[in-house]
Amino acid sequence: MIQPRIIPVLLLKNKGTYKTVNFKSPRYLGDPINMIKIFNEKLVDEIIILDIDATVNNTFIDDNYLKNLASQAQMPACYGGGINTLEKAKKVISAGFEKIAISSRALVDLPFLKELVRQFGAQSVVVVIDLKLSKGKYSIYTHNGKVLMKKDFLEVFDEVSKYAGEVVINSIDNDGKMAGYDLFLASLIESRALTPITFLGGASSLQDLKIITDFNNYAAAASSLFVFQGNLKAILPSYPNLKQRADFFIGDR
Amino acid sequence: MICIVDYGLGNTNSFLNAYNKLNINVKLTNKKRDLEQAKRIILPGVGSFDFGMFQLKQYDLDELLTDLVLNKKVPILGVCLGMQLMLSNSEEGQSRGLGWIKGESKSFPFDKNLCRPHMGWNNLSIFKSNKSFLKNITKDDYFYFLHSYYVNLTNEPYVEAQSFFGNNFCSILRKENIFGVQFHPEKSHNSGLVLLKNFYEMNI
Numbered sequence: 001m002i003q004p005r006i007i008p009v010l011l012l013k014n015k016g017t018y019k020t021v022n023f024k025s026p027r028y029l030g031d032p033i034n035m036i037k038i039f040n041e042k043l044v045d046e047i048i049i050l051d052i053d054a055t056v057n058n059t060f061i062d063d064n065y066l067k068n069l070a071s072q073a074q075m076p077a078c079y080g081g082g083i084n085t086l087e088k089a090k091k092v093i094s095a096g097f098e099k100i101a102i103s104s105r106a107l108v109d110l111p112f113l114k115e116l117v118r119q120f121g122a123q124s125v126v127v128v129i130d131l132k133l134s135k136g137k138y139s140i141y142t143h144n145g146k147v148l149m150k151k152d153f154l155e156v157f158d159e160v161s162k163y164a165g166e167v168v169i170n171s172i173d174n175d176g177k178m179a180g181y182d183l184f185l186a187s188l189i190e191s192r193a194l195t196p197i198t199f200l201g202g203a204s205s206l207q208d209l210k211i212i213t214d215f216n217n218y219a220a221a222a223s224s225l226f227v228f229q230g231n232l233k234a235i236l237p238s239y240p241n242l243k244q245r246a247d248f249f250i251g252d253r
Numbered sequence: 254m255i256c257i258v259d260y261g262l263g264n265t266n267s268f269l270n271a272y273n274k275l276n277i278n279v280k281l282t283n284k285k286r287d288l289e290q291a292k293r294i295i296l297p298g299v300g301s302f303d304f305g306m307f308q309l310k311q312y313d314l315d316e317l318l319t320d321l322v323l324n325k326k327v328p329i330l331g332v333c334l335g336m337q338l339m340l341s342n343s344e345e346g347q348s349r350g351l352g353w354i355k356g357e358s359k360s361f362p363f364d365k366n367l368c369r370p371h372m373g374w375n376n377l378s379i380f381k382s383n384k385s386f387l388k389n390i391t392k393d394d395y396f397y398f399l400h401s402y403y404v405n406l407t408n409e410p411y412v413e414a415q416s417f418f419g420n421n422f423c424s425i426l427r428k429e430n431i432f433g434v435q436f437h438p439e440k441s442h443n444s445g446l447v448l449l450k451n452f453y454e455m456n457i
Contacts, residue, residue, distance in 0.1 A: 002375040096266035121301045123370040217368040
């Protein structure tokens, strides 16, 4: 039987791993190569690595570093950050990643998204949607939470869902707060999802990861939960082992 | 020496990493002289069917591989798209496949409950034996699947193992020296490494 997915997310900035709160105040966590190595040893289901500065600064990670990151993962890995050409997408895949994540570019350029899917297959194309709640309405923000997208979020979600193989729903409001996932948002999306959904933003405990059993085809992604330990947020990577997954009914294998 | 086919498509570095971990000599190549010397060949694939066939032809690999595999009986392992390219054709595209095995690639249904693609860790629900290729592999071994299309073979005897996603589908095929796995052994932690090692060491 297919098992539900639990996914650590690493945010990259200047070749360092960082953790933000509401997409702000990045705090340095450590060397990404080392962190992926640790998660690999913990046998994580898969991993997502996102370069949060790439689109804003119009940069792209170098080939060698990309390969180094990928080589630490004996599990599927997804890379995103400034992928705005087919060439860059190809570099990511051949470096050893199985999926490419696109956000800003995919949301405003549907033909580009379609072309990525045509070449790489839907299964390898992940669209990341960053959302902020304002006056009772969810809005999409691109460029690392800086640029408001005027188009209706559900309309955009429906459009990209027709092409992408996976959609990551990332709550800017819940980011780094460790106060739980936005379950209202989770329900809203579930009713119209056509692809597997990866939910990110706010996970505070193994209990929260139960969205993978409570919602249809949801994967639970988290950053803070898997890198911090204790009230003082000491940096200590962790991941539920098989027994913990069984104990919390969160999909053991 | 194991050769990983380089046709401009696929997470090729993952295979190099995996075989380096196993201390098995591995080379990424599309050169005739390399492939002709290979003890084993791996055809990776992360991409779409038509693009995959297009790339194989661009590198003149379709004819070369067909000769090596069908005439010289070099053992070959197709992974994910690599497995599907070995078939006659695919619902995913218009091109003809390599045609080494009769069958086609079919789309998982567009079903709200199933939510394609098949994405995640899954096991082998039915498999013929745990000898040679599947030595030391049991139902407790999980592998990572990532695909929207599955293999539909005309001949049941070539189905080596099945996995369940909506229905049972062929997750491992074998026809003499031709092997195919729908999942990604190069990215399935230890279970995958066991399989990659078996492929290299088994008697064929």
